[in-house]
Amino acid sequence: WTREERYKQTSDYSDNYLEELAKRVAQSPFRQNYHIQPNTGLLNDPNGFTYFDGKWHLFYQWFPMGAVHGLKHWYHLTSTDLVQWKEEGVALLPDTPYDSHGVYSGSGFVKDGQLHIMYTGNVRTEEWERVPNQIVARMEADGSFTKFLPPAIAGNPEGYTDHVRDPKVWEQHGIYYAVIGAQRTDETGTILMYRSADALDWELMGEVDAGLPDFGFMWECPDLFEIDGKTVLLFSPQGLEPEGDRYHNIFQTGYVIADDFRMDELKLEHEGFQELDAGFDFYATQTAESPDGRRILTAWMGLPEIAYPTDSEDWAHCLTLPRELSIKDGKLIQQPVRELVALRKKQALSESGLLSEAKRFERSGANCYELQLDVTFLASADHAPVTLDLCEDAVNDKHFRITLDPSAKKITIDRSQCGIPFAEDFGTTRTLSVEQMDAVKLQIFVDTSSIEIFVNDGEGTFTSRVFPEAGETGLSLVAGSTIDYRLKLWELA
């Protein structure tokens, strides 16, 4: 793909090119069963996540033509339960001079009884210089979108480079606020905050002061919300160096939690930045509030600038399962939304007992299940690590391995022996420290090409893509010293 090809004009695929491509993509052995994925091309950030008029609206960044970051569109889905999603088709095309090189990320909000969106229109000049525009659009009764032009915020403010994007809008006491990811002219990342009385005419309030003056070169996809009276600032900083077990992916996503956030100071005092997910593939989160007051999060299960095995099949990536957020002991807790129990088709395994050796669980189904494993390390034992192998092919020594190490109080995942290797330059293991490890609880969602692990009711998570070869579907548990365990597995629809 040349640069020109990536930025092809949208009219180029009005023929049946995409239909043919979709047929080929559907043959891929790595298509997911219960995750949002593109029918062709590349999906990246979740966008416009909003509950409006009895339905969830969720969009994603989409380049239809192939697995590259080309000319971005917004693709639209709706749901009443966060489980079954209806495809609504393309919502926003890069079809104006203000978003000619991509309808980039943004968010949704409700104004005057209508769903609105604010997104970044990406423009490249003839000299290939970037111009970021923040544009508001409104969904009409027939589901089409009207863009309000010229842009609500055109170009980048003084003191910042042309990396200004991803507005997240909310309304508070009749005023609209937006946080927007930005890069200062000294090439450090930050977040700008704006306000508006009508969501069209915006005033720059200043930078959100998160007390992290030199923390990466760009902060993407900011989100600011309250849980239990505390303010959470969530964002995806680029340019952090690995530090112990943290920051091993190319780019990060994490948060700070503050007791207080005053609009006149825009200051967040907190105990430090915390990584949100310990897995390999997790980026560009977005949250929305549900009618019953829950804060729901979804993310791109992928990363920029990394080649994935399905690239050669002309499609790439999916979104994570939706998660409910809460705060406990100064940390964000993430749990799969309770609605997901609706995916359970049949319980295929329910086993428990004492174990001090290897045990293989007989199962025949595909990699499409939910697994719950509770392990208690018996006090009298010498606490050797326990390993759980998913996607196992014992004959060929293939597996995705989860190691629980109670003495080190660490959980490690290892995908080096699982299916098609990729992104190995960034390492093949990830480790999470766990505070309490006399007993560990795992809830795991395995789909054809992904594994999402929730540790101890969401105290930690590991989100990863995997590309197992045919036959890599086995499951076994190995205990080096005695454990008491309980394992349940449901095949998912």
Ligand code: FRU
């Ligand atoms: C994050 C991101 C956003 C941008 C979008 C473009 O993955 O780079 O900052 O708006 O993707 O697709």
